[in-house]
Amino acid sequence: MSQSRLEKIRAALATNKGGSTSTDVAKIKEIAWKPKIGENVVRMVFPQNKDLPYYLVKYYDFGTLAKYPILSPNSFGGYTADPIQNACYELRKGRQEDKDLASKFKTNQKFFFPVIVRNEEDKGVQMWDVPVNKVEMVMSLFSEKSSDEYGDVTDETQGRDLRITCTESVIPNSKPQRSYPEMVSINPKVKESPLGTDDQIEEWTSNIPDVYSYYQKKDNEELVKLFQNKVQEMLGDYEEQEDEEQEKEVDKKETPKETVVTNVITKGKPSQKLASTVEKELEDFDKMFDDN
Secondary structure, eight states: OOOOHHHHHHHHHHTOOOOOOOHHHHHHHHHEEOOOSEEEEEEEOOOTTOSSSSEEEEEEOTTTSSSSOEEOGGGGSTTOOOHHHHHHHHHTTSOHHHHHHHHTTOOEEEEEEEEEETTOGGGOOEEEEEOGGGHHHHHGGGSHHHHHHHOOTTOTTTBOOEEEEEEEEEOTTOSSOOEEEEEEEEEEOSSOBOSSOHHHHHHHHHOOOOGGGGSBOOOHHHHHHHHHHHHHHHHHHHHHHHHHHHHHHHHHHTOOGGGOOEEEEETTEEEEEOGGGHHHHHHHHHHTTTTO
């Protein structure tokens, strides 16, 4: 049984996760910091005019929409609408294959905490890139229990440096075998200390990197266009494959090409459709955005 249109799109998405030569990749590495194996000492720098000690970045990964990461409007807090996610919401109401397709357009998340890395003060504020599965470990520093014991660890004059301990962990099924520093504990130092000198504190708190500026940002209209282009690109690939299959059938049966039809799975049942119906299916995707 031949693959359905959505099955072919999903397969294309699954293999379209390659790397990128975009300068955005190198740029984010300029400010992103990750602890090394062993003990690392940092001090959190609380962002001015913010209610939280971190920056949450939601983005579409390499190849999902383009060959570089693209911010989702949801990155900026609140409930800012993302038109792509609105379309995916409608897809999730449909068949299982529609739900699977929507899942390919989920946004990734990154949490960045501004820190001063001890012995690297000359680099200024760096953005601690905390893995999603380790965020709770960092957030526990702000729990009632931790506050009772250590106070506000981000306080510029009476806060505490943090000891971050990492051990070497192996990436499963990596060939050749590769390892990475896995964070196993975060402990505030017993002794309180200032973040730095008065001049350093003023400099650091006033110059926290804007992580959002290191990713591509698109307005809603541009996001919709990228999404539609991605779908159209895949439908185009599908149509070419259908044409090739039709030509083979024509050669085999020695019948005119225009009489040839192809099987497309619709709602789990085989039905007869001309390849020209691809245009109609693309229009259905466009209609998702009529109310957005």
